[in-house]
Amino acid sequence: MTKRDLQLDEHGRLRHFLTIEGLNRALLESIMDTAESFASVTEQTVKKVPLLRGKTIVNLFFETSTRTRTTFELAAKRLSADVLTVNIATSATTKGESLLDTIRNIEAMHVDMFVVRHAHSGAAHFIARHVAPHISVINAGDGRHAHPTQAMLDVFTIRKHKPDFGKLTVAIVGDVLHSRVARSEIHALRTLGVREIRVVGPRTLIPSDIETLGVRIHHDLDTGLREADVIIMLRLQRERMSGGFIPSAHEYYARFGLTAARLTLAKPDAMVMHPGPINRGVEMESRVADGSQSVILQQVTHGIAIRMAVMSMAMQHDSGERPA
Structure with a gap:
């Protein structure tokens, strides 16, 4: 079956x-x-x-x-x-x-x-x-x-703001390796015809076979964010890690944390999303989480x-x- x-x-x-x-x-x-x-x-x-x-x-x-x-x-x-x-x-x-x-x-x-x-x-x-x-x-x-319901509420939130999926570039950033949300979102975004799906993160947190799902891999955050319409930040799931996946939370934030400065690399009207709970100062700074481009509370609703x-x-x- x-x-x-x-x-x-x-x-x-x-x-x-x-x-x-x-x-x-x-x-x-x-x-x-x-x-x-x-x-x-x-x-x-x-x-x-x-x-x-x-x-x-x-x-x-x-x-x-x-x-x-x-x-x-x-x-x-x-x-x-x-x-x-x-x-x-x-x-x-x-x-x-x-x-x-x-x-x-x-x-x-x-x-x-x-x-x-x-x-x-x-x-x-x-x-x-x-x-x-x-x-x-x-x-x-x-x-x-x-x-699957998290993926559906995320694409529903995207559709509210940007209904033409065929024109969108979506960047999924962070701990893709341990994320069930990321996998469901990639399937949903592909099925809905999103133009380009990027996964962005350190090599240790990107599954080796992820390209088979039709995504582009970026190990540099600035490159991965450039001209993106939607940015989905993932929680760093340290409770699922059993080894040295990252040097430290501080180092991770320095390389892959979403700051207001980095957000300017995306489209001016880019949406910022996060399935929650947010690790502020690790995955993104509070100015971004609480900023005008964030739709995180809309996702909950x-x-x-x-x-x-x-x-x-x-x-x-x-x-x-x-x-x-």
Whole structure:
């Protein structure tokens, strides 16, 4: 079964949302269009729509993540779903229960969706292959593999400001090696027809096979930023590093930190993005993070609409009969 086949039902609608890879442009645009229809919900006095009333969504976060977890919770609640967040640190998995046993036990409570974040690549795919037919699985980040809703909220943010993807040069800067966000963004940007995608960083933080994804590699930040329309800065993931990937945070900032001076090398209206959390003074200076070209807080806001879109679309799949 291909990644596409696992994610879509027989009518080509989302059943699971596990990765951008294998999905076509029309589906990505449909997710963004649906998110657009939800964007106004946050401005209403009552910030809810009844689409998923009576549905139960379970957040299974095996890794900590305040931003992603809270935006998924808000998105589910704004769709009127019941939300259960499982504290994995105190759950049965720490007592020796297998991942599949945990899923089976929660599944027996007649839930409708799992939102899964896990340190191991492929965990969301594994769960999707074993859940009951009526249950959807959303990948909220797995290992170094994928973070598809983050990629979608980023391209949605880009489209808000620069809707013609075919004219854009996008620079993805930093720790590409350990970034599941970068991989998902490259797949999304390519599918949407971005003219040029650059990955910029030290040789130790750029995967050796990244060129096969259709990107251009730059090991000099100034060159990588020149005439860019969009700059996506990545978090330096020191918790995933087990060796000397960089001499020091200070040295990294000197060579690859985004300063106001370096930002002038990009287009005058270039957007600055970051999936968060930001290490200020390491990945970028505060003047840039808080400056007029930064859309970082917009990304957070758009994350709610994108996750509402993905969850509502996945709940419409052709699931067959629910078990008694």
